Structures are given as C-alpha cells and as structure tokens.
Amino acid sequence: MSAVSEQIETPKVDANIRLQFAETMLSVGQADPQLVVMVGDISHFALQPFAEACPGRYYNIGICEPTSVSMAAGLSRVGLYPVFHTIAPFIIERSFEQIKLDFCYQKLGGNLVTVGSAFDYSNLGVTHHCYDDFALLKTLPNTEIFHPASAAEFDSLFRQSYRNDKLSLFRIPGKPHGLAINPDKIVAGTAIRIESGSNLTIVATGTQLASALGALVQLRASGWDPEILYIHTIQPLDIAGIRESVSKTGRVLVIEEHMENGGLGDSVLRGVHDLRPFQFASISIPNEFVTGYGSYEEHCETLGLTSAGILRTVEIEFDLP
Amino acid sequence: MSHNTLRREIVKMVVHGQNGHIPSAFSIVDIVEALYDKHLNVRSDDPDWADRDYFLLSKGHGCVALYAVLHQHGFLTDADLELFCKKGGILGEHPDMTKVPGAEASSGSLGHGLPFGAGIALGLQIQKKPNRIFVLCGDGECHEGTIWETAHVARNCLLGNLCVIVDWNQSGQQLLPIDDLPAKWSAFGWKTMVVNGHCQNELHEAIESHEFHTNGVPLAIIAQTVKGKGVPMLEGHGPWHHRIPNTDELAIIEKALQ
Numbered sequence: 001m002s003a004v005s006e007q008i009e010t011p012k013v014d015a016n017i018r019l020q021f022a023e024t025m026l027s028v029g030q031a032d033p034q035l036v037v038m039v040g041d042i043s044h045f046a047l048q049p050f051a052e053a054c055p056g057r058y059y060n061i062g063i064c065e066p067t068s069v070s071m072a073a074g075l076s077r078v079g080l081y082p083v084f085h086t087i088a089p090f091i092i093e094r095s096f097e098q099i100k101l102d103f104c105y106q107k108l109g110g111n112l113v114t115v116g117s118a119f120d121y122s123n124l125g126v127t128h129h130c131y132d133d134f135a136l137l138k139t140l141p142n143t144e145i146f147h148p149a150s151a152a153e154f155d156s157l158f159r160q161s162y163r164n165d166k167l168s169l170f171r172i173p174g175k176p177h178g179l180a181i182n183p184d185k186i187v188a189g190t191a192i193r194i195e196s197g198s199n200l201t202i203v204a205t206g207t208q209l210a211s212a213l214g215a216l217v218q219l220r221a222s223g224w225d226p227e228i229l230y231i232h233t234i235q236p237l238d239i240a241g242i243r244e245s246v247s248k249t250g251r252v253l254v255i256e257e258h259m260e261n262g263g264l265g266d267s268v269l270r271g272v273h274d275l276r277p278f279q280f281a282s283i284s285i286p287n288e289f290v291t292g293y294g295s296y297e298e299h300c301e302t303l304g305l306t307s308a309g310i311l312r313t314v315e316i317e318f319d320l321p
Numbered sequence: 322m323s324h325n326t327l328r329r330e331i332v333k334m335v336v337h338g339q340n341g342h343i344p345s346a347f348s349i350v351d352i353v354e355a356l357y358d359k360h361l362n363v364r365s366d367d368p369d370w371a372d373r374d375y376f377l378l379s380k381g382h383g384c385v386a387l388y389a390v391l392h393q394h395g396f397l398t399d400a401d402l403e404l405f406c407k408k409g410g411i412l413g414e415h416p417d418m419t420k421v422p423g424a425e426a427s428s429g430s431l432g433h434g435l436p437f438g439a440g441i442a443l444g445l446q447i448q449k450k451p452n453r454i455f456v457l458c459g460d461g462e463c464h465e466g467t468i469w470e471t472a473h474v475a476r477n478c479l480l481g482n483l484c485v486i487v488d489w490n491q492s493g494q495q496l497l498p499i500d501d502l503p504a505k506w507s508a509f510g511w512k513t514m515v516v517n518g519h520c521q522n523e524l525h526e527a528i529e530s531h532e533f534h535t536n537g538v539p540l541a542i543i544a545q546t547v548k549g550k551g552v553p554m555l556e557g558h559g560p561w562h563h564r565i566p567n568t569d570e571l572a573i574i575e576k577a578l579q
Contacts (some may be wrong), residue, residue: 036447056447059478064470067436071474074440077425080447082440097430098467102437106427107419 011151013180017172018115020151022046024158025083029054035162036075040065040086042115069095069112073102076110081163087121088114088130088171096136099167104140109165111158113172118206118257119290119299120174131285134234135262137169144168145234146188149177149206153232156186173257174296177209181230191238193245197227199321200314201245201252205231205264208255208283211300214307215314222311223320234264239271246272251318254282257305261287281317283309324351325578328551330389330402332574335565338406340414344549344561346386348490348518349457352544353378353390355521356455360528365395368422374452375441377426379434380459380488381415387424388412396423432465434458435485439475442483446535453533457486460493460502469509476510481537484528485511488518490548495558506541518544552577 011020026049029035037050038059051058061068065086072082084091091112092099103110114133121128137143144166148154154172161168185192194209195216204212212228219226227245231237246252252272254265265282272278283304290299300306304313327350335341353376357363361374378387388405391397397412404410411420415429425441428434438456445452462468475483487502494500507513512531516523524544531540549555552574566574 036444059443061474064467064474067439067467067470067474070433070436070467071440071443071471074437074442075444075447077437077441078444078448080444098433098436101427101430101433105419 010183011155013150013178014176015151017148017151017154017176018043019046020154021085021113021172022050024155025050026053028159028162029057032081034079034081035083036080037083037085038068038072039084040068040090042086065090066095066098069098070102072110073098073106073108076103076108077106081109081111083111083113083162085113087116087128088133089116089128092130092133092136092169099137100140103167104142107142107165109163109167111162111168111170113170115172115174117171117173118285120296122296122299123293126289126291129290131257131259131290132262133169133171134258134264138235138262138267140167142166143235144188145171146232147171147173147206147234148232149173149209150179150181151176152181152183153186156183157188157232160188171206173206175207177207179209179213186232189233189236189238191241192230192232193241194228194230195226197225197249199249199251200224200226200318201242201249202226202228202310203231203242203252203254203264203268204228205234205256208257208305211255211305211307211310215310218311219314224314231264234267237264237267237271242268243272243275246275246278250277250321251279253310253313253317254284255305255310256282256284259285259287279318281313283313324354325551327354327386327389327393329575329578330392331385332566332571332578334385334388334402334405336571337403339565340406341385342382342414342563343385344555345380345383346389347550347552347555348546348548349380349383349488350386350389351519351521351550352457352486352488352524352546353386354393355524357390357394359525361455363394363423365423368396372450372452375425375438375454377428377434377438377454377456378416378424379426379428379438379456380431380462381428383459383488384414384416387416391421391423397421431459431462432467436467436471439471439480439483442475442480443478445482446478446480449535451535452482454483455486456483457488460487460489460491460500461496463487463493463502463505464497472506472509472511475539479536480539481534484531484533484540484542486542486544488546489543490546492548492558503543506543510538511541512538513541513543515543515545518546519550
C-alpha cells in the first residue's frame with residue numbers, strides 16, 4: 001500500500017460520500033499524476049474540479065461500461081492508476097467478465113467506484129439494483145471490496161489502497177451511517193469495534209451500522225450486552241477480529257444490504273464455523289428480486305434492515321444466557 | 322523466413338500438443354509475421370521494455386501463429402514450443418500474458434483485446450508516449466458489441482496510435498452474411514484500408530502510409546484472408562477449425578507445405 005498524499009481534514013459524519021469521492025479524486029489527483037478517472041456519464045459535474053485541475057486525466061466515456069472496464073485495465077497495463085465510476089449493476093453485473101479477465105486474470109490493479117448498490121435507487125427498480133456485488137467480486141482472485149459508509153472512510157480507504165496491485169471495489173452507499181470514527185482506526189482489512197460486549201456480536205456493514213447502534217438501548221434493557229463490529233472491508237475480511245469476538249460472546253448476528261447468497265453473512269459463518277457452540281443469524285436481502293416501490297427507508301423497513309429488525313431477530317434466534 | 326516454414330512449425334506444435342486451431346493460425350500468420358518482421362519496435366531480451374510497441378492478438382485461438390512468430394524472433398525457446406499444451410509449459414490454446422514473454426493480452430474470450438488495447442493507447446496518449454498499438458481481431462469477433470463500443474470511443478478519443486487489423490476470412494459471414502466491415506469501420510470514423518492479408522507488401526504499404534499520432538484518427542486494416550491458407554485441404558470453414566490431423570492427413574499437409 002502507498003499513500004502519495006495525506007488526508008487534509010476529517011469530513012463531517014453526515015457528509016455526502018459521493019461528493020467526497022469527487023473531492024478525494026481532486027486531492028489525490030493533484031498529488032499523483034498517474035491517477036486517471038473515467039466515468040459512465042454520472043457525477044460528471046461533481047468531478048469538474050478534478051477535470052480542470054488534472055487536464056487529460058478525466059474521461060466521461062459514455063454508456064459503454066464493458067469497454068470502459070477493459071480500457072481501465074489497459075490504463076493499468078501502462079502504469080497508470082485507473083478509477084472507473086458509474087452505477088453498480090452496470091459495472092459489477094454487466095461488465096463482470098471484463099473485471100474477471102482484463103483485471104483479475106491479467107493481474108492488473110485498478111479501482112471501481114460504484115453508487116446505486118443494493119436498492120439505493122429504490123424506485124428505479126431491479127434494472128438499477130445491485131445486491132450481489134460482494135458475492136460476485138468474492139469469486140475473483142486479486143480483489144478487494146470496500147464498503148465505506150462515511151466520507152472519512154472513503155477518503156482513507158481509497159488513499160490506502162488505490163495504488164496497490166489489486167482490483168479494488170469501493171461501494172459507496174447513498175446514506176452514511178452517521179457515526180464519527182477515529183480516523184486512526186480506519187485501516188483496510190480491519191474491523192472496527194464500535195461497542196464492546198460479552199454475550200452477542202453484531203457484525204454490521206454500510207449504513208446498517210446505524211441500525212445496530214439504534215438497537216443498543218433496547219437490547220441492553222432486555223439483558224443483552226452487545227458487541228458491535230463494523231466492517232468497511234468485505235474482502236479481505238477481518239476473520240481474526242470476528243473470531244475473537246464470537247469466541248467471547250457465542251452469538252453472532254450479521255446485518256447487511258446484500259442478498260443472502262454470498263454476502264457478508266456467508267463469509268462470517270465460514271470464518272467462525274468451528275467455534276462451537278455458537279448461534280448465528282443474519283438480516284439481509286432474501287435471494288429474490290426486490291420488485292416493490294418506495295423509498296430506501298421503506299425498503300429497509302420491509303426487509304427488516306432496521307433497529308426493530310435487529311431486536312426482532314435477536315428475540316427469535318438467540319437464547320439469552 | 323518462408324511462410325511455409327512458420328506453417329510447418331504451427332502444424333508441428335498442434336500435432337505434438339494434440340491441441341490448437343490450425344486454420345485460424347494459417348489465416349493470420351502472414352499478418353503476424355509482417356508486423357514482427359518490419360513494424361513492431363520490440364525487444365525479445367526485454368519483453369516489458371517501456372518504449373515497445375504493443376501487439377495484442379485479440380482472437381486468441383489463433384495463438385499458435387503468434388507462438389511460432391515469437392519463437393522466430395527469440396521470445397520463446399524450442400523447449401517452450403515442445404511443451405505447448407503440456408503440463409509444466411507456458412503455452413496454451415489461448416495466450417496468457419502473465420506467462421508468455423511478448424504476449425500483451427490474455428485473450429480467448431472474444432471482444433476483449435480491442436478495448437484493452439484502446440486503454441493502452443489512451444494511457445500512452447496521456448503519458449505523451451509515441452508507442453504504437455496493433456490489435457488483431459477476427460471478423461467473427463466483430464459480432465461482439467465491445468468491438469463497436471471501442472470503435473466509437475477510440476475515434477472520439479483520437480487514439481491515432483491505435484491500429485486494428487481485422488482478419489476478414491469470412492468466418493463471421495457464415496453466420497451473419499450482411500457484413501460490410503470496411504463500411505462499418507469507415508462509418509465509425511476510422512481511416513479504413515482493405516488489403517490482401519496474405520500479401521505482406523500490401524500490409525507494409527498500408528501501415529507505412531499511415532501517420533501514427535497520439536491525437537489522430539485510428540487506423541483499421543481490413544485484411545482479406547483465407548482460413549487455412551496454404552493447404553487446400555484445410556481451407557474454408559469445414560471441420561478443420563479445431564481438428565488434429567492424423568498420420569495420413571499430416572503427410573498431405575506436409576507435402577502441401579514443402
């Protein structure tokens with residue numbers, strides 16, 4: 001890992017992560033002449049400061065995502081550090097073979113920055129949803145998957161990782177989790193212990209950290225002493241940190257805005273499967289399309305991706321010691 | 322080197338390795354040889370030399386032709402060829418750039434080499450380097466949407482350091498007969514030339530007539546070729562696409578290539 005420029009100031013906890021992406025590109029791009037940004041006709045205006053400050057290194061390629069991914073790999077082949085940014089399904093699903101072959105098989109590093117993952121674009125429907133990105137990228141060697149749910153995390157994780165030889169996915173959620181995290185604790189591949197506890201581990205990623213925090217008071221009132229582990233790096237996953245916690249608590253609940261198959265829950269279960277006895281539960285998106293309409297919050301409500309969903313699941317799935 | 326010498330090397334590799342696409346290799350071998358003999362600025366003793374030109378074989382199934390030419394130019398050894406498709410070897414039925422010295426892309430799945438090459442071209446344009454990029458595609462490969470996405474993008478990005486050579490052996494037209502490739506590339510704004518892909522002088526003239534430039538019009542050379550060229554028994558679109566000759570057939574092929 002390498003960082004050619006240092007983070008200047010910690011963004012506010014509710015700062016828009018997508019706008020932070022543009023600010024980070026500007027800051028890193030001014031320090032590193034090898035950074036090149038390509039977009040699929042989104043965030044074009046937000047990235048104009050980068051385009052003006054880094055002439056010849058910004059390309060709004062248009063609506064041709066597979067070719068854009070291949071071209072980004074070509075940039076990497078000649079020693080540049082490419083960033084390709086557009087809506088999640090059009091990179092991860094439509095261009096999966098280009099990621100697999102042109103980056104991963106050829107052992108080239110690069111950076112994919114997505115918005116519109118899970119059901120963030122709730123009313124745009126299934127064509128604009130992407131809740132399989134963890135699962136798909138996990139099948140590919142030489143990949144990293146980051147899920148920064150605060151502007152500070154995006155900035156820090158990008159600077160830590162963008163120049164390495166991995167294909168790095170940065171999944172930007174539409175809504176930050178809202179918690180201020182000590183910048184020193186934001187380390188790629190390392191879980192962050194938000195709360196210490198003794199009899200229940202809650203593993204939360206993305207915006208769902210807010211749901212975990214929101215459930216704390218009532219969980220404690222019910223006799224639980226929860227430990228919250230926040231995961232901003234899905235791959236490589238901090239298995240050691242999760243095992244340490246589950247060894248202590250004997251119970252683990254995973255909450256994520258990803259489909260059940262291949263998500264964080266699967267990885268956690270694989271990582272702790274030999275720590276018997278323990279109890280496991282997960283709150284995720286069922287292995288079905290989300291075809292209903294409504295806001296992001298309403299989708300979360302429907303799927304149990306809320307503090308209330310955590311309380312309900314804990315009551316049903318776990319035995320209070 | 323005699324064209325038949327390379328063709329004999331290709332047949333020898335395929336028979337020894339019991340794998341490979343002889344007709345596809347015979348279709349492109351004159352083009353690949355012409356590029357390495359006269360146009361590509363490359364170094365066999367330093368395949369990753371920063372100032373090299375790039376050749377990407379996007380139709381990876383023709384790779385035995387590339388292997389034969391890379392061997393001829395010192396990138397590969399006799400031992401490498403002996404181990405074609407054998408355990409412990411570096412040469413498979415599609416080239417792997419992480420293994421093969423001189424291979425610039427790990428091709429096989431069609432429609433990847435040209436956009437990847439366009440990315441290399443864009444990267445060199447950004448770095449203001451004069452290296453040239455040649456990508457050899459199949460005409461069947463031109464069914465892939467990424468070919469035309471790239472045609473569109475490369476022209477708009479003025480990738481004048483990029484040349485696509487299309488191996489127009491009519492494979493694509495077996496399936497989709499309305500296939501005026503020169504008109505298509507021309508319509509996308511590329512400088513388009515049609516040559517006999519088995520006449521190296523025509524290829525040389527086409528390439529030498531073009532001014533490669535990091536901010537210019539990309540070049541499309543539509544090379545009219547014959548699949549299996551050089552051995553009448555193999556020519557055309559019959560069963561020989563991926564067939565290994567038996568002893569009797571090998572004798573016929575060797576006689577034709579004398």
